[in-house]
Amino acid sequence: MNQPDTAAPPGNAPWTCPFCPLLCDTFGVEVGTPLKLVGSDCPRARKALANFDASAGAAQPRADGQDCDLDTAIGKAASLLAASRQPLFGGLGTDVAGARALYALACETGAICDPAQGQALMHGLRALQDRGGFSTTLAEAKTRADLVVCMTEEPAAHYPEFFRRIGVGEREGVAVATLPLHGDLFDTVALLAALVAGRVSKDDARVPADLAALSARLQAARYAVLVYESGRLPAQGALIVEAIQRIVATLNRSTRAASLPLGGGDGASTVNQVFVWLSGLPLRSRAGPLGLEHEPLCFDAERLLADDAADTLLWVSSYGPEPAPPAAGMPCIVLGHPGTALPRDAHELVFIPVSTPGIGSAGHLFRTDGSVLLPLRPVYDDGLPSVAEVVRRLTQAVQALKKERVQ
Secondary structure: OOOOOOOOOOOOOOEOOOOOOOOOOOEEEEOOOOOEEEOOOOHHHHHHHOOOOOOOOOOOOEEOOEEOOHHHHHHHHHHHHHHOOOEEEEEEEOOHHHHHHHHHHHHHHOOEEEEOOHHHHHHHHHHHHHHOOOEOOHHHHHHHOOEEEEEOEOHHHOOOOHHHHOOEOOEOOOEEEEOOOOOOHHHHHHHHHHHHHOOOOOOOOOOOHHHHHHHHHHHHOOEEEEEEEHHHOOOOOHHHHHHHHHHHHHHOOOOEEEEEEEOOOOOHHHHHHHHHHHHOOOOOEEEEOOEEEEOOOOOOHHHHHHOOOOOEEEEEEOOOOOOOOOOOOOOEEEEEOOOOOOOOOOOOEEEEEOOOEOOOEOEEEEOOOOOOEEEEOOOOOOOOOOHHHHHHHHHHHHHHHHHHHHO
16 A cells, blocks of 8 residues: 655645545645644534644653653553453544554454444444445545435534535535434334335325425436435434335336445544455454454443453544543553543553544545545644554564463
8 A cells, every 4th residue: 555645735735634534635724723724614624623733742651640651651551451351442543554453453362343433333334234235435426416315314513514525516406305204213214115115105195295205306316315324323223224225226226326324433434444354354343262253232342341341441542532432440541632531440541642644644544435545644743653553562562471471
């Protein structure tokens, strides 16, 4: 893989924003206190940039409540992992290089890996595993779609640049509709699927008129795109994703349609892609005593912490102070933004501040549609090690400790 140019771009140069899975790359950043967004008014990007200060000195690692150097922190973290019977890697807010390093450390320690957005990520993954699916890209939606249907409310609140990215308002003939709810989301999507498939008549007096009209618009569209946010789906959201895919499959018998999921931010979808490359299995997997194991229900981080089924937590969150590590009541290693709120109940705590890809260091991330890997170029040098560097050193230290014990 070609490494991106590590020279920091000037404020008016294109910059890839790492704070949202859309990975917008048409605006820039002006270095100051705080960093200033140039060429966009995206509130999500502005809020994230406020967590960075180019004039601040590099933060110090901490171990057991005391500042220390990086070597000491890595040594302490390695001893915790080497002694752990079941580590849990959570958060997973990193880039491709960090994910590759985490996978190697997970194999070395038998860790279970689940991102901060694990439940939302699993909705789409489980539906894909069970039934398959048909999705599109931002570029194809922009050039071909004539009807965009928001299945989980309009995405502007969480993805402010979304409609601009798919060309809504820039070209004629693109209509946007929002799914009208009748009952809960499960009932509504199921009824829409039945209408599109002709299992329920649009003329049935019991069918809501606006839902019948939407089904007719979908059937008449040349290219319909059904957009949904994984993070807005309720429990058992995989069933909703399957119903959306049934609508798409039905429409593709006579016209053209696709789904477009939005989610996987803070590196979640990127880490998942990397784990699939390297192991053939998605997240919520581990290299355990029986070999590679994938357990999307049992390996839920929240379930594991609630059941005391893990004994050491490694939390990675390099894109900002949030998501912060949960209260875990166990030894905790945090690789995070310098402003991360640390858990107070950890029996032993190691904190290593790490660089943010796209702010203080280079990197790569996958966009939400999973088709494009974008390079991240730094805005300034923050003087902090990358997640990949720290995790590689952790892996080497754990291997050395295990070797000592064998001897």
